[in-house]
Amino acid sequence: MIRKPWRQLPSVLYALAIYGFIFLPVVVLVLFSFQDGRFPIPPLKGLSLRWYEAVWNDGRLMEALANSIAVAVGSSLTAVLLGFLSAYGLARFKLPAKGLQRALLTAPLTVSYLIIGMGLLITFNAVGIPKSLVAAGIGHVVINMPLCFAIIYSQMGDHQANIERAARDLGAREWQVITLVTAPMLWPALFASFFLSMTFSWDEFIISFLLTRFDVTLPVEIWSLLRSGLNPKTNAVGSVVFGISVVLVIVLELVVFRKGRRS
Amino acid sequence: MAATWKRKRIDLGPWAFVAPALLWTAAFFVAPFIVMAVVSLWERVGTDLIASWTFANYLKFFERGHFLQAMVNSLEVTAIVTVTSIVLAYPFAWIIAEKVxxxxxxxxxxxxxxxxxxSYVVRSYSWLLVLANNGIINQALLGIGLVDEPLDLANSRTATVIGFVHFFVMLLTLTIYANLVQLSPNYRKAAADLGAGPLRTFWHVVLPLTLPGIMVGAFLTFVLCIGDYITPQVLGGNNELLMPQVIMLQIGRRADFPTASALAILLMIVVTIAYLGFARWIRLERA
Amino acid sequence: MTDLAVDVRNVTHRYDSFTALDGVSLTVPAGAYTVFLGPSGSGKTTLLSVIGGFLVPQSGEVLINSQDMTDVAPAKRPTTTVFQDYALFPHMTIGANVGFGLRMRGIGSKERSNRAHRMLELVGLGGAEDKKPHELSGGQRQRVALARALAVEPSVLLLDEPLGALDLKLRRQMQAELKAIQREVGTSFIHVTHDQEEAMAIGDTVVVMSQGRIEDMGTPERVYLQPATLFTAGFMGQSSFLKGKVLEKKGSVIDVDTPCGQLRLSAPEKRFEAGEAVVLSIRPEHFVVDRAGDDILPLGSATVEDLTFAGAHHLAVLKHAANDDFRPVAQMPQSGGALVGSTVTLGVRRGDVVVLKDQG
Structure with a gap:
């Protein structure tokens, strides 16, 4: 098909250079997590799993990992639930000032996490709410709910409204319409927004940093690990986080997009 | 008309769906923002916060050189990052869309x-590994004899920019690719049919049609970059500070919430101005 | 008197400044196939929504089976709707789709699947229970939507442009099937369409609508051959219009002065006064070309301006010799007819001319 292969050479070289740039830090990170020595820098003195063992035995890190999962799941469930309900309300009913309501619900998307976190910190301080994982979770709902709302709202078109109308016409009550028709019909959108929220919450640093103290999330714990300088243990925990994220992405790809493509 | 009113049903039902999300946003987004705006007008005397109405914290921004410098640094770094990322990502996205x-x-x-x-934190750390004095790049350069002494790559503005560009090249590749593939191949066919060569087709047809997508990506890059704390904090060293770092210093080291709030609001104003410019451009483009 | 399935009384509904229904009253007999026909914006779909309960009109009443249903929710009415986009539940099997209404009525799963199966057989889709909607073609989805709506045994079935998304051939085939299914189940069907051929082929009664009002209502034959208004004559099939003025009235015979001469016409039902402005409406197939006879009214001569081949015949656009504004469309033979540019003499059978009031 391609008649003159050498003419493609610049493209190939360019693509390889960019892939190299993109993958360089990840490869170094993962490679030196197996370093059989005290520093994650060349030369590679041999392969070992000792730093993974160190991570496994580090109670604080493992606790932070559990905290991160709890905050991610809890805040994502809340964000999806609130996002879904508000999208349904705004898409299906006559309400005053709909444009204003939509703007308000999506406004947090345009404000940086630092400012959202700071506002919550000052407010919680003033009201007397102590720093905690719950406080961080509240912040994560604030940043993720607009996204869930936007994704789910975009999937509630006239066609979907007609399908709900048909269910009502056939005798379904409002709660039956939501549980038997709307939610199952929007399952891919609900799933996608849940997973997106999960990954954002899982990776979020600044809000958790500002709003937690004794029990912290994994990114905050890794941050304090950074103070010890270059350390293969940081490489190991970074590789673990990368691995978990990639698995999440693959699950999302398989469950949502494969399904979406079929119908 | 009487019949009209008779049948108008007043229904609180719909509010039950919207209220939780609205209340959440009001309580944890709008209220904190108002609190922050009020606190930015307070004074900090010694270690106490005193409720007052003063613009002193905002004036400080213009009076003290290092605050203003941080804003200039932030804008410079963000501009360099945005342009570099687009220049690197566009051809890459084009190759994926056209050649693969x-x-x-x-x-x-x-x-x-x-x-x-x-992980966001780990990504910056990884670049530190790569760019450190005894890191892989310096060792490679020393090994092939290109340099005699390790280069000071880490802990500099260059390192910050590299860390940012790495992230935004990925993001922009995604958005630009999405733009390129949704372009109907018929545009290109029509241009070719009318006698335009590949280069002119690209310049006159493909590029203008993907420009709105590029601008959306550029705006996203601007917003995310200017508000980021981790990357400059891990990679940038101590020579220069960016706005988020200065804000965090006020909170972390000095618990000076009024100054931090004022600086945060100033940063938001800059982003808002950028947004208005962007929105205006998009409107003009559509008209 | 037959039972009334639907009785709409003086219904008016406005959207902002647009009047969708303007004092509409009509009755639909039980067990019949009724078609609402009109261009978009004529109010036909609004009227269907009012009957189905998706819209509460601002004034007027809707009675279904002689009970006031104006304010009653769709679910509580003895009506079900087949939606234009079918609105099948995408995440449910065909069987579950058809059984949904029965499930909402608390009917057990065994009975449900039996009845779903019977309904699917009725629409020619027996054995498709376990498929998902996206596995079916457009025509098959249409049948599932029909089976789903009929499964709850409504007394009135509402169909909102049900064939709109199908291609022409499938459309004509589904028309015949819809009519057959209606005969079999005996339910009253109300069907909305903008396709006048579909309306004529399928309806026992055709209701022609325009600008929120009912223009005409009757059997397809009556509405086509004796349209009540100018709008109906123009919308149901093709018609040529000739303006005139009533000179004299003698019993059921009137003399009309037209640019094509003075014509003596029969106008049995309608009362026209002398001096009244009227419009004569003539169908293309009612023109008689180059022939004379006792029952044929001569209309003078005309030139053939354009000829279009329509399969079974030609359609000619003519220009009247004495009146440039009168450009009738007449049917011409399949072969051996006049050529473009030739002059012909035009006539029409006296009984085929429809006399209508000139509404301006």
Whole structure:
């Protein structure tokens, strides 16, 4: 098909250079997590799993990992639930000032996490709410709910409204319409927004940093690990986080997009 | 008309769906913002916060050189990052969309954004590994004898920019690719049919049609970059500070919430101005 | 008197400044196939929504089976709707789709699947229970939507442009099937369409609507051959219009002065006064070309301006010799007819001319 292969050479070289740039830090990170020595820098003195063992035995890190999962799941469930309900309300009913309501619900998307976190910190301080994982979770709902709302709202078109109308016409009550028709019909959108929220919450640093103290999330714990300088243990925990994220992405790809493509 | 009113049902039902999200946003987004705006007008005397109405904290920004300098640094770094990332990402996205066979495109794209999913904190740390004095690049350069002494790559503005560009090249590749593939191939066919060569087709047809997508990506880059704390904090060293770092210093070291709030609001104003400019451009483009 | 399935009384509904229904009253007999026909914006779909309960009109009443249903929710009415986009539940099997209404009525799963199966057989889709909607073609989805709506045994079935998304051939085939299914189940069907051929082929009664009002209502034959208004004559099939003025009235015979001469016409039902402005409406197939006779009214001569081949015949656009504004469309033979540019003499059978009031 391609008649003159050498003419493609610049493209190939360019693509390889960019892939190299993109993958360089990840490869170094993962490679030196197996370093059989005290520093994650060349030369590679041999392969070992000792730093993974160190991570496994580090109670604080493992606790932070559990905290991160709890905050991610809890805040994502809340964000999806609130996002879904508000999208349904705004898409299906006559309400005053709909444009204003939509703007308000999506406004947090345009404000940086630092400012959202700071506002919550000052407010919680003033009201007397102590720093905690719950406080961080509240912040994560604030940043993720607009996204869930936007994704789910975009999937509630006239066609979907007609399908709900048909269910009502056939005798379904409002709660039956939501549980038997709307939610199952929007399952891919609900799933996608849940997973997106999960990954954002899982990776979020600044809000958790500002709003937690004794029990912290994994990114905050890794941050304090950074103070010890270059350390293969940081490489190991970074590789673990990368691995978990990639698995999440693959699950999302398989469950949502494969399904979406079929119908 | 009487019949009209008789049948108008007053229904609180719909509010039950919208209220939780609205209340959440009001309580944890709008209220904190108002609190922050009020606190920015307070004074900090010694270690106490005194409720007052003064613009002193805002004036401080213009009076003290290092605050203003931080804003200038932030704008410079963000501008360099945005331009560099677009220049690097556009050809890359174009190669994936045009040169890679259709069945491999999805894989090529997933690979191109895979490191996206390394933890945000860890990503900056990884660049520190790469750029450190005894890191892989310096050792390689020393090894082949290109330099005699290790280069000071880490802890500099260059390192910050590299860390940012790495992230935004991935993000922009995704958005630009999405733009390129939704372009109907008929535009290109029509241009070719009318006698335009590949280069002129690209310049006169493809580029203008993908410009709105590029601008959306550029705006996203601007917003995310200017508000980021981790990357400059890990990679930038102590020579210069960016706005988020200065804000965090007020909170962390000095618990000076009024100054931090004032600086945060100033940063938001800058982003808002950028947004208004962007929105205006988009409107003009559509008209 | 037959039972009334639907009785709409003086219904008016406005959207902002647009009047969708303007004092509409009509009755639909039980067990019949009724078609609402009109261009978009004529109010036909609004009227269907009012009957189905998706819209509460601002004034007027809707009675279904002689009970006031104006304010009653769709679910509580003895009506079900087949939606234009079918609105099948995408996440449910075909069987579950058809059984949904029965499930909402608390009917057990065994009975449900039996009845779903019977309904699917009725629409020619027996054995498709376990498929998902996206596995079916457009025509098959249409049948599932029909089976789903009929499964709850409504007394009135509402169909909102049900064939709009199908291609022409499938459309004509589904028309015949819809009519057959209606005969079999005996339910009253109300069907909305903008396709006048579909309306004529399928309806026992055709209700022609325009600008929120009912223009005409009757059997397809009556509405086509004796349209009540100018709008109906123009919308149901093709018609040529000739303006005139009533000179004299003698019993059921009137003399009309037209640019094509003075014509003596029969106008049995309608009362026209001398001096009244009227419009004569003539169908293309009612023109008689180059022939004379006792029952044929001569209309003078005309030139053939354009000829279009329509399969079974030609359609000619003519220009009247004495009146440039009168450009009738007449049917011409399949072969051996006049050529473009030739002059012909035009006539029409006296009984085929429809006399209508000139509404301006």
């Amino acid at each position: 066979p259709a069945r491999w495109q999805r894989l090529a794209l997933v690979l191109a954004i895979l490191p996206f999913w390394t």
